[in-house]
Amino acid sequence: MNHHRTGTLRHSTLSDWQMVENYRKGVSIGADQDLAPVGIAGTCSGPGLLKQQTEKRGPMLIYNELKKDQDQVKEMMTRIEEMSSRASTSKVRLFEEMKAALTAHLRAEEKVFYDALKREKGAHNSALEGWEEHHVADVLMREIARLSPNDEKWTAKFTVLKETVEHHVQEEEGEIWAQAQAIFDEARAQDLGEAFVAEKEKLLAKAG
Numbered sequence: 001m002n003h004h005r006t007g008t009l010r011h012s013t014l015s016d017w018q019m020v021e022n023y024r025k026g027v028s029i030g031a032d033q034d035l036a037p038v039g040i041a042g043t044c045s046g047p048g049l050l051k052q053q054t055e056k057r058g059p060m061l062i063y064n065e066l067k068k069d070q071d072q073v074k075e076m077m078t079r080i081e082e083m084s085s086r087a088s089t090s091k092v093r094l095f096e097e098m099k100a101a102l103t104a105h106l107r108a109e110e111k112v113f114y115d116a117l118k119r120e121k122g123a124h125n126s127a128l129e130g131w132e133e134h135h136v137a138d139v140l141m142r143e144i145a146r147l148s149p150n151d152e153k154w155t156a157k158f159t160v161l162k163e164t165v166e167h168h169v170q171e172e173e174g175e176i177w178a179q180a181q182a183i184f185d186e187a188r189a190q191d192l193g194e195a196f197v198a199e200k201e202k203l204l205a206k207a208g
């Protein structure tokens with residue numbers, strides 16, 4: 001049975017998976033153009049998980065996926081910074097949430113994005129430096145987790161962590177992505193995006 005032939009779909013009802021497939025094939029669909037089957041027959045049962053992952057998403061370019069996490073983590077850090085240390089329980093909870101999100105982001109980014117960059121002459125050193133900045137963030141997060149938010153060192157370490165992460169993200173979104181965009185074409189950027197999301201979800205499920 002071919003699920004894609006049942007009924008006529010319009011652009012507005014295209015699933016994101018189909019959008020991704022079309023994007024990959026370079027198919028552009030006008031707003032009122034009927035959707036022809038996109039040629040993923042036989043994959044209906046297979047990519048169920050991937051389909052769920054691509055629900056409500058556009059093409060998964062690595063940069064979009066990284067940016068979503070980076071914005072989220074920066075926003076969480078600002079919220080933590082604004083919390084009084086008297087609200088220690090909720091402050092610790094939010095810190096732990098941020099730590100889990102950032103740790104999964106760092107590991108998946110290293111395994112998928114930095115590992116690919118490291119193999120390229122033009123980005124090798126940047127990848128290695130990025131890796132070291134991740135290491136600094138890991139050490140600080142571990143140390144903060146052992147302290148009470150009432151300890152003055154908690155705030156000092158958190159401030160340094162926040163500055164380190166912000167500086168790191170600024171370099172990534174600037175210089176490192178510019179290097180990556182010069183090296184990886186769009187299809188590769190999409191493959192990396194999909195691999196990054198899959199890896200991160202695996203890590204989050206394990207940590208869960």
Ligand SMILES: [Fe+2]
Pocket residue numbers: 066070105109169172
């Ligand atoms: Fe990142």
Ligand SMILES: [Fe+2]
Pocket residue numbers: 106109130134168172
């Ligand atoms: Fe990073």
